[in-house]
Amino acid sequence: MPDYDVVVIGAGNGGLTAAAGLAKRGHKTLLLERHNVPGGCATSFIRGRFEFEVALHQLSGMGFPEFPGPLRGLLTDLGVMDKIEFIQQPNLYRVFIPGKLDINLKAERAAAIEALIEKFPAEKDGITKFFDLLYAFCTELVGVLFMNDPEATPEKYPLFFKLALKNAQGILDEYLKDPALQAAVTIYWSYAGLPPSRLSFMDLAMMIWAYLEFKPWHMKGGSQAMSNAICDAFINFGGDARFNCAAKKIRVENGKISSVITEDGDEISTKFVVSNAGPIPTLIDMVGAENCPSDELKTLNARTVGLSAFTVYMGFDCDPADMGIDKATNFICSTTDAELGHRKMKSLDGAEFSLMTCYDVDDPDFSPPGACQASLVTLQYAQPWMAVPPSKYYDTKYRFAEKLIDLAEKAFPDLRKHLEEAEPATPLTHMRYLGHPGGSIYGSEHFTRETSLFVNSKSAIQGLFFTGAWNGSGGFQPTLQSGASAARQISRLLKKQ
Ligand SMILES: Cc1cc2nc3c(=O)[nH]c(=O)nc-3n(C[C@H](O)[C@H](O)[C@H](O)COP(=O)(O)OP(=O)(O)OC[C@H]3O[C@@H](n4cnc5c(N)ncnc54)[C@H](O)[C@@H]3O)c2cc1C
Numbered sequence: 391m392p393d394y395d396v397v398v399i400g401a402g403n404g405g406l407t408a409a410a411g412l413a414k415r416g417h418k419t420l421l422l423e424r425h426n427v428p429g430g431c432a433t434s435f436i437r438g439r440f441e442f443e444v445a446l447h448q449l450s451g452m453g454f455p456e457f458p459g460p461l462r463g464l465l466t467d468l469g470v471m472d473k474i475e476f477i478q479q480p481n482l483y484r485v486f487i488p489g490k491l492d493i494n495l496k497a498e499r500a501a502a503i504e505a506l507i508e509k510f511p512a513e514k515d516g517i518t519k520f521f522d523l524l525y526a527f528c529t530e531l532v533g534v535l536f537m538n539d540p541e542a543t544p545e546k547y548p549l550f551f552k553l554a555l556k557n558a559q560g561i562l563d564e565y566l567k568d569p570a571l572q573a574a575v576t577i578y579w580s581y582a583g584l585p586p587s588r589l590s591f592m593d594l595a596m597m598i599w600a601y602l603e604f605k606p607w608h609m610k611g612g613s614q615a616m617s618n619a620i621c622d623a624f625i626n627f628g629g630d631a632r633f634n635c636a637a638k639k640i641r642v643e644n645g646k647i648s649s650v651i652t653e654d655g656d657e658i659s660t661k662f663v664v665s666n667a668g669p670i671p672t673l674i675d676m677v678g679a680e681n682c683p684s685d686e687l688k689t690l691n692a693r694t695v696g697l698s699a700f701t702v703y704m705g706f707d708c709d710p711a712d713m714g715i716d717k718a719t720n721f722i723c724s725t726t727d728a729e730l731g732h733r734k735m736k737s738l739d740g741a742e743f744s745l746m747t748c749y750d751v752d753d754p755d756f757s758p759p760g761a762c763q764a765s766l767v768t769l770q771y772a773q774p775w776m777a778v779p780p781s782k783y784y785d786t787k788y789r790f791a792e793k794l795i796d797l798a799e800k801a802f803p804d805l806r807k808h809l810e811e812a813e814p815a816t817p818l819t820h821m822r823y824l825g826h827p828g829g830s831i832y833g834s835e836h837f838t839r840e841t842s843l844f845v846n847s848k849s850a851i852q853g854l855f856f857t858g859a860w861n862g863s864g865g866f867q868p869t870l871q872s873g874a875s876a877a878r879q880i881s882r883l884l885k886k887q
Contacts, residue, residue: 392659394420394630395884397650399637399676400666402430402824403869404858404876406620408664410468411877413629417884420658421621421629422650424636429617430666430824430858431831432866438811439758440705443765445831446613447747448479448606448719450597451867459604460536461867464874465616473619475610479752482601483719485577486801490726491570494717497605499525510571520565520575527553528599531592535843555838558586558594569726576728577721580745581865583697583769583832585728590838593863600867608718608752613866636825637667640676640854645683647853662853662884664876668860670695670827673849683850693840696864697735698817698829701767702791705811710748710762713804718751722801738775738786740793741768746801761810766798772817772828787814832864842868847876855880 398409401423409421427433431445453459458466465471482502484494493509495502503521507514530550534542544551553561558576566572576586578597586594609615625631632652639651640663649659665672669690673682706713723743725731731743750762757763778786791814799805820829834840842862847855857876858869 392661394418394658394660396420396662396664396880397422397637397658397660398664398666399650399672400430400858401425401428401617401621401631401633402666402858403432403617403866404861404873405430405664405666406617406624407464407468407870407873408666408855408857408876409629409631409873410620410624410627411874412664412880413624413627414468415877415881416628417881419624419629420660421624421631422635422637422652423631423633424653424825425823426633427614427617428621428631428633429614431820432613432617434612434614435813437703437813438705439761440703440763440811441612442703442705442763442813443612443614443749444701444703444815446609446866447745447765447767448601449476449609449866450600450606451604451871452476452607453604457604459600460871461604464870467874468620468623470616470619470623473622474616477608477610477753479606479608479718481717481719482606483577483721484717485574485721485723487570487573487723487726488800491574493574495574497601499602502602506571506574509574510568513567513571516565516567517571520562523549523561523565524595524599527591527595531596554590554592554843556591557838558589558591561591562586573723573726573728579728580721580743580769582836583864584835584837585732587729588835588837590836590841592843593836593841606719608749610753610755612749612756637676639678640665640672642677642681642851645850645852647851660853662855662880664855664857664873664880666858666873668826668830668833668858669856671825672854672856677851677854681851686850693834695772695828696830696832696835697769698772698820699767699815699831700741700770700790700794700817701765701815702794703763703765703811703813703815704795704805704809705757705761705763706805706808707761707810708808709754709760710751713802713808715748715751715762715764715802718748720746720748720801722746722798724797724800735769736771736774738778738790740790741797744768744794744797746798766794768794770817772821772830775817783818787816790814790816826860831859833858833860836863847872848879
């Protein structure tokens with residue numbers, strides 16, 4: 391009799407929903423987390439009088455009770471909906487590119503299109519047709535992927551079959567000419583970590599559609615509140631959790647999982663493992679390459695490690711309005727060129743692209759009275775940071791933070807005047823806290839061949855499943871859903887035994 395039906399490694403979004411879903415179905419489940427709190431990226435930390443949100447800028451996939459998105463159903467199923475207070479955000483985002491663009495898009499299809507046409511009247515026709523195409527494509531995509539239509543044929547779903555595997559840029563070029571207009575429509579590429587030339591149209595379209603239809607949301611208490619609520623639900627369903635307890639080895643016998651060994655040397659027998667630690671550490675360090683099927687190693691070898699982030703967590707001694715901040719989500723860039731923006735993410739020369747989220751705009755109680763906080767982030771690959779000698783790390787980090795604040799001050803010139811607390815985090819910080827190669831926050835790079843259409847959550851090693859950002863898509867909604875999906879698959883197998 392194994393000690394546990396399932397051992398879940400890692401309490402990020404994917405690990406938490408997998409663990410809670412399994413425990414809810416009555417399976418004896420152990421959750422191991424190397425850090426001292428649940429959440430992975432979905433967490434917060436305290437500096438001075440501020441509790442800073444680490445990762446969540448806008449939650450997608452919630453929708454409304456009468457028009458629920460996939461996340462609302464998932465959280466309701468785990469019994470945590472009434473433990474979290476959600477606030478709907480009225481805007482998708484503002485994009486500010488000095489001298490080139492200043493536009494705010496409301497989180498509503500007609501209003502967003504109207505704002506785009508007002509700025510780019512000559513492109514009215516292309517804008518309208520682009521959104522018609524995007525909506526028609528997403529309607530087909532929902533039929534094929536989410537309703538699991540067993541008769542999904544190219545005749546029935548022509549747009550899906552024609553466009554799902556195309557890169558976004560080619561389609562954009564057909565409909566939208568002005569680079570500033572393309573930037574205004576596609577700025578969410580940063581939420582997937584690839585510029586439109588390398589991002590699948592499916593991933594970009596789905597993101598825009600999902601935020602427009604199910605709206606962006608903020609949570610009171612930030613993402614840590616959700617991580618705590620899911621972890622509590624797991625424990626209430628009868629699950630066991632060990633924090634400060636990393637999984638070190640996964641023992642495989644005759645191609646099947648047999649046990650997990652913790653860093654304390656404890657060996658826990660089980661037939662199923664869900665790993666939220668990503669396939670590279672799981673297969674190479676924990677299972678050991680010598681125990682992995684060679685085809686799986688070849689597939690792993692073909693994947694590239696995705697982007698991490700550089701963030702300055704900023705606490706201010708005033709209300710957002712005192713600095714002219716009236717929208718929560720502000721993309722501040724120095725160029726319309728996403729390619730250039732993406733290239734700069736491989737260097738320490740400063741950023742062309744940033745996102746500044748001021749949570750207190752939509753949730754005035756988020757920070758202490760009379761204060762507010764903003765997370766100012768750009769994406770960065772880890773390589774240049776790994777090449778910085780330790781003696782120069784702090785200097786490099788603070789210089790990079792200064793440059794990022796310079797960029798943000800182009801939109802909000804009084805930021806420094808009110809800055810009370812500032813904590814920069816680099817890709818090395820994310821490597822340290824998450825344990826992922828390159829501190830990647832979206833897993834591997836999800837090129838068209840790496841989208842959720844192709845990535846398998848099930849290893850060839852019997853009983854091993856993957857969940858989280860490395861498994862098809864990064865971001866909150868996909869990772870939470872990937873854990874729920876792993877729980878369903880394993881539960882079916884356990885019930886058959
Ligand atoms: C600065 C920043 C901004 C972001 N902005 C957004 C946003 O606005 N919208 C959005 O949707 N997404 C955003 N993301 C991305 C999103 O947060 C992540 O893609 C998602 O949370 C990853 O979830 P995951 O399930 O892959 O687990 P992760 O968060 O990667 O957590 C993995 C967990 O596994 C644990 N672990 C690793 N190895 C072991 C081991 N050997 N034993 C035990 N435990 C282990 C780690 O400690 C960690 O807790 C952002 C992320 C960051 C950092």
